[in-house]
Amino acid sequence: MTTRQHRTRQLLGLLLCINLACPIASFTISPTYVDNANTGYHGPPYDTWAHAATNIQDAIDQCSGGGLVLVTNGTYNFGGRTYSLGGNVTNRVVITNSITVQAVSTNPANTLIVGSPDLSPGLIVGGCYSGAVRCVYIGTNCTLAGFTLTNGYTSSNSVTVASQYGGGAYCQTNSVISNCVITSCGAYQYGGGIYALTNSVIVNCVISFNTALASANSAAGGGVFCVNGTIIGCLIVSNAAGTNSTSFNSACNGGGVYANYSSSIIGNVPSVVKIV
Numbered sequence: 001m002t003t004r005q006h007r008t009r010q011l012l013g014l015l016l017c018i019n020l021a022c023p024i025a026s027f028t029i030s031p032t033y034v035d036n037a038n039t040g041y042h043g044p045p046y047d048t049w050a051h052a053a054t055n056i057q058d059a060i061d062q063c064s065g066g067g068l069v070l071v072t073n074g075t076y077n078f079g080g081r082t083y084s085l086g087g088n089v090t091n092r093v094v095i096t097n098s099i100t101v102q103a104v105s106t107n108p109a110n111t112l113i114v115g116s117p118d119l120s121p122g123l124i125v126g127g128c129y130s131g132a133v134r135c136v137y138i139g140t141n142c143t144l145a146g147f148t149l150t151n152g153y154t155s156s157n158s159v160t161v162a163s164q165y166g167g168g169a170y171c172q173t174n175s176v177i178s179n180c181v182i183t184s185c186g187a188y189q190y191g192g193g194i195y196a197l198t199n200s201v202i203v204n205c206v207i208s209f210n211t212a213l214a215s216a217n218s219a220a221g222g223g224v225f226c227v228n229g230t231i232i233g234c235l236i237v238s239n240a241a242g243t244n245s246t247s248f249n250s251a252c253n254g255g256g257v258y259a260n261y262s263s264s265i266i267g268n269v270p271s272v273v274k275i276v
Contacts, residue, residue, distance in 0.1 A: 065097040077114035087163025103146030115152025128188040156188035166195030191225035198228040212241040221258035
């Protein structure tokens, strides 16, 4: 292990210990439940752990607007859905209707949402093609809390450019992603880890080893591409943007973060940022 890799792991562990304790939010609406190990009855309305859904999307679809979906430990790596505002790429999970999706565990390593690259023979875009699966689309006024998002990818062969953005998470306006680890994801153009739109908030997250994969002049924000959003208290390390950018938070267009002047970046370490 290199000195840089060792230091990165130390920082990851430190931030996890300090910041990633995520208490379960309080809601007046009864939650819906998800447990992918549930072998009993798991039909709607998924209103008890004994009757929990076995995949996150089923519980979201059943949940009332403004409600809460609680997800217990497990690896959630099956299913998928497209959503027009996030482009024509498949998402492992689509959150809409002002819903909060929250892991029960305070350790994101226990609850994973896993996307998928397109590994079709002959591709030269690092897994970004029409068969790729992004981890999560987070809609307006929605929240995702307490998960690890990994192995998510976007398309490069897209009908809409939004399909090329946000390999780990595509965050719509006024959305929140908190207390999550976003790692080893790839977007073809913008936001290898996260693509975040106006008034979205990224808080207390670890964002590492993500890549924006297009050529150096086209790719931006290996870790995060932020448009009028806010990034607070995150650890952003070892991300890259551009096919020739392979070093620590490297790129001409924000290996760690690419953000415009209306974005707020508060207390993040260490983060190589390009503000435009």
